[in-house]
Amino acid sequence: MNRKLRVSAVTPDIVIGDLDGNLARLHNALRAIEWTGPYLAVLPELATSGYVFTDIDEARALSLRADDARLTALADDVPADCVAVVGFAEVDGDTLYNSAIVIGDGKVVGTYRKAHLWAAEPEIFATGVEAGTVIDTAICRLGVAICYDNEFPELPRRLALRGAEVLALPVNWPLVDRPEGEHAPETIQAMAAARSSQLATVIADRRGTERGVRWTGGTAVIGPDGWIKATPQGDETIATAVLDLTDSKAIGDRNDALADRRPDLYRDLVESGEAATDIPD
Amino acid sequence: MNRKLRVSAVTPDIVIGDLDGNLARLHNALRAIEWTGPYLAVLPELATSGYVFTDIDEARALSLRADDARLTALADDVPADCVAVVGFAEVDGDTLYNSAIVIGDGKVVGTYRKAHLWAAEPEIFATGVEAGTVIDTAICRLGVAICYDNEFPELPRRLALRGAEVLALPVNWPLVDRPEGEHAPETIQAMAAARSSQLATVIADRRGTERGVRWTGGTAVIGPDGWIKATPQGDETIATAVLDLTDSKAIGDRNDALADRRPDLYRDLVESGEAATDIPD
Numbered sequence: 001m002n003r004k005l006r007v008s009a010v011t012p013d014i015v016i017g018d019l020d021g022n023l024a025r026l027h028n029a030l031r032a033i034e035w036t037g038p039y040l041a042v043l044p045e046l047a048t049s050g051y052v053f054t055d056i057d058e059a060r061a062l063s064l065r066a067d068d069a070r071l072t073a074l075a076d077d078v079p080a081d082c083v084a085v086v087g088f089a090e091v092d093g094d095t096l097y098n099s100a101i102v103i104g105d106g107k108v109v110g111t112y113r114k115a116h117l118w119a120a121e122p123e124i125f126a127t128g129v130e131a132g133t134v135i136d137t138a139i140c141r142l143g144v145a146i147c148y149d150n151e152f153p154e155l156p157r158r159l160a161l162r163g164a165e166v167l168a169l170p171v172n173w174p175l176v177d178r179p180e181g182e183h184a185p186e187t188i189q190a191m192a193a194a195r196s197s198q199l200a201t202v203i204a205d206r207r208g209t210e211r212g213v214r215w216t217g218g219t220a221v222i223g224p225d226g227w228i229k230a231t232p233q234g235d236e237t238i239a240t241a242v243l244d245l246t247d248s249k250a251i252g253d254r255n256d257a258l259a260d261r262r263p264d265l266y267r268d269l270v271e272s273g274e275a276a277t278d279i280p281d
Numbered sequence: 282m283n284r285k286l287r288v289s290a291v292t293p294d295i296v297i298g299d300l301d302g303n304l305a306r307l308h309n310a311l312r313a314i315e316w317t318g319p320y321l322a323v324l325p326e327l328a329t330s331g332y333v334f335t336d337i338d339e340a341r342a343l344s345l346r347a348d349d350a351r352l353t354a355l356a357d358d359v360p361a362d363c364v365a366v367v368g369f370a371e372v373d374g375d376t377l378y379n380s381a382i383v384i385g386d387g388k389v390v391g392t393y394r395k396a397h398l399w400a401a402e403p404e405i406f407a408t409g410v411e412a413g414t415v416i417d418t419a420i421c422r423l424g425v426a427i428c429y430d431n432e433f434p435e436l437p438r439r440l441a442l443r444g445a446e447v448l449a450l451p452v453n454w455p456l457v458d459r460p461e462g463e464h465a466p467e468t469i470q471a472m473a474a475a476r477s478s479q480l481a482t483v484i485a486d487r488r489g490t491e492r493g494v495r496w497t498g499g500t501a502v503i504g505p506d507g508w509i510k511a512t513p514q515g516d517e518t519i520a521t522a523v524l525d526l527t528d529s530k531a532i533g534d535r536n537d538a539l540a541d542r543r544p545d546l547y548r549d550l551v552e553s554g555e556a557a558t559d560i561p562d
Contacts, residue, residue, distance in 0.1 A: 115543055119535045131546035148536075153434035153477050154547040161549045179508055181462070185476055188507065192473030195466055196434050226469065227460055254400045255429075262396055263551045265412035266435040268442045270544045270551050 005140060005166065008038040008240045009204045011219040011232060016050030016210050019062050023048060023070055029237070030077040030084060036240045038082050039139040042204040045087035045114075045147050045170040046098060052211040056096070059124045063091035066101060066111045075103045083109070083137045085144055087170035098125045100144055100170050102135055110135035114146040116155075131155045134162045140245065143167040143199065151189055153196070154269060160197030161258065165245050167194075167201040173216035184216045187228075195226025198257050200243045207237075286421060286447065289319040289521045290485045292500040292513060297331030297491050300343050304329060304351055310518070311358040311365060317521045319363050320420040323485040326368035326395075326428050326451040327379060333492040337377070340405045344372035347382060347392045356384045364390070364418045366425055366485075368451035379406045381425055381451050383416055391416035395427040397436075412436045415443045421526065424448040424480065432470055434477070435550060441478030442539065446526050448475075448482040454497035465497045468509075476507025479538050481524045488518075 012029035014022050026047055033041050045051065048071065049062035064071045071088060078084045083104035090099035090113065098114040098121060112135075113128030114121075132145035132155045143164030149155050150169055159167060173186050183191070187203075194201045201222040206215035221230040221241040229241035249257040293310035295303050307328060314322050326332065329352065330343035345352045352369060359365045364385035371380035371394065379402060383391040393416075394409030395402075413426035413436045424445030430436050431450055440448060454467050464472070468484075475482045482503040487496035502511040502522040510522035530538040 115546060116541055119533065122535075127543075129546075131543055148541075151477060151538075152542060153438055153474070154542070154550055157434055158547060158549045161552075182508070185507055188469055189473040189477060192470040193434070196432060196470060226466055227463070252400065254403075257432075260397055260429075261433060261435070262408075262412055263553050265396060265410075266439060266551050268439045269435055270547050271442075272544050 002244065002246045005040065005243045005245055006036070006038050006240065007040040007166065007202050007221055007243055008033050008036050008238050009202050009219045009221050010041055010043050011204055011207050011237050012043065012047070014044065014047055014050055014206065016052055017058065017062065019048060022050070026074055026086060027077045030074060030079070033238055034079040036238065038079065038240060040142070040166060040168065040202060041078070041082055041084040042168045042170060042202040043084065043086045044204045044206050045172045046089055047087045047170070049089040050210055051172040052213050053124060056124045059089055059096055060091060063089040063096055065092065066090055066099065066108070071101060072108055075106050075108070078103050081139070083139050083142065085168040085170060087146060095126045096124055097128065098146060100146055102137065102142065102144060104137055104139070109137055110144070112144040112146065114149060116148045116152055118148040132159045134159055134164045140165040145169055147171040147173070150193060151186065153193060156193035156199055157197055160199045164199060166243065167199050169201055169203045171203055171205045171218065173205050173218045175214040175216045184218050186216070187218050187220065191222055191226045191228065194222045194224060196257060198224040198249050200224045200245065283525065283527045286321065286524045286526055287317070287319050287521065288321040288447065288483050288502055288524055289314050289317055289519050290483050290500045290502050291322055291324050292485055292488050292518050293324065293328070295325065295328055295331055295487065297333055298339065298343065300329060303331070307355055307367060308358045311355060311360070314519055315360040317519065319360065319521060321423070321447060321449065321483060322359070322363055322365040323449045323451060323483040324365065324367045325485045325487050326453045327370055328368045328451070330370040331491055332453040333494050334405060337405045340370055340377055341372060344370040344377055346373065347371055347380065347389070352382060353389055356387050356389070359384050362420070364420050364423065366449040366451060368427060376407045377405055378409065379427060381427055383418065383423065383425060385418055385420070390418055391425070393425040393427065395430060397429045397433055399429040413440045415440055415445045421446040426450055428452040428454070431474060432467065434474060437474035437480055438478055441480045445480060447524065448480050450482055450484045452484055452486045452499065454486050454499045456495040456497045465499050467497070468499050468501065472503055472507045472509070475503045475505060477538060479505040479530050481505045481526065
């Protein structure tokens with residue numbers, strides 16, 4: 001079955017430490033996308049709190065339970081027939097997670113806890129127990145992962161094998177050096193992962209600078225062919241594109257991105273323990 | 282341990298059907314790189330035969346046993362202290378393989394049979410029994426894969442986990458449409474794979490056209506950071522670069538491209554059978 005899905009990647013202003021203000025900005029951002037008519041809207045990682053925490057106490061003060069009414073109230077402003085994915089700092093008992101909530105049809109339809117933590121995140125967050133997740137929503141079978149998760153090629157592949165049609169990827173990508181004319185390295189990894197599994201990917205990144213960390217501004221919609229279909233232009237904060245989705249993973253007449261796999265030959269990928277270190281001197 | 286390794290990706294002329302002529306061109310190409318002083322030289326897929334076979338009979342007539350003296354004699358022209366990887370059409374009994382031979386120190390040190398076959402290749406070639414291979418050579422622990430193999434992100438990852446320091450990738454990439462300013466899609470996949478596993482990749486592609494198939498000209502040396510370090514310029518047929526190799530897979534102070542993996546969460550990657558198809562209509 002072929003069908004078209006209009007999606008938006010959204011990069012609203014987010015202010016570290018301003019939980020109430022960020023929630024208000026997220027309400028505004030969700031209202032602002034309604035005119036584009038998206039069926040999927042993706043917003044950044046840790047959009048309720050900001051990213052560059054001073055310490056765990058600050059993170060805790062900015063965290064919300066997944067069922068906190070201040071968070072779930074975002075559902076009121078998700079456009080009709082749209083599913084929104086929003087990163088937030090989650091607290092569950094004494095434990096914090098770097099999470100994303102999936103909201104649609106006026107309610108929460110899923111949450112995901114980041115499985116691969118970056119830099120100082122392990123000082124704050126516990127890891128999730130699933131490497132990305134797949135959630136059946138009214139609009140598509142939706143993959144969800146967060147930022148550094150997608151630098152592990154195992155993860156988008158796994159979600160595609162589980163039938164994900166689109167990957168929602170909230171991120172906070174710190175800007176790194178790159179050769180002139182090149183995309184950000186994380187963008188290249190996302191383009192390659194999308195093409196390898198013909199899995200469209202919707203990336204919401206940050207803009208500007210937070211406590212000295214400059215963001216990449218990698219917000220983009222990547223098609224199932226791996227090419228960038230939309231990015232925000234100039235001062236825009238929304239990138240919208242129509243994805244052509246199909247159940248087929250065919251590459252030309254003779255090949256298939258998933259069926260051509262030879263999983264019996266990939267056992268190394270699931271074996272724990274150290275990588276081989278018997279490298280000759 | 283850090284060390285530097287000078288490598289060359291080589292794209293000699295190859296003429297479909299001209300086995301003797303191609304072998305002579307390969308001897309010439311190996312002699313021609315000596316002045317660059319490489320420790321690794323990679324030449325294209327099916328460099329002895331050409332790629333666009335009319336039928337299996339033609340392929341068979343152009344195939345060589347891995348121990349055929351016409352093939353192993355290439356060792357005579359591999360520069361001292363250099364390991365060369367050359368794609369060839371292999372015959373073993375009645376069976377053909379799309380293979381690569383690894384030659385160094387005057388002898389054959391390994392062969393690899395392509396595991397993921399593209400387009401009409403299954404009408405001609407049997408598949409190999411390993412998804413890429415790792416060979417200990419005098420100059421490094423060398424990963425070897427062929428063309429379409431590397432579009433499966435499982436494969437370069439697997440080789441990195443087995444300690445490969447450099448991936449030698451003979452290819453024949455048919456040119457496909459791409460947006461202006463973008464690399465070939467296979468190049469993007471190779472850049473992403475290199476960065477994901479910090480695995481330098483040396484790609485030898487074809488140039489020009491063969492029986493109506495136009496080649497991408499994707500010959501390149503990609504560093505362990507995922508950036509292209511060298512490509513042939515203008516009419517050049519060799520790209521040479523010095524790779525900085527290290528045993529470390531560290532990303533900054535806190536992360537590690539392999540140690541941060543969570544292999545227990547990647548079981549889907551090794552399960553056979555159909556991908557999930559319960560996609561809602």
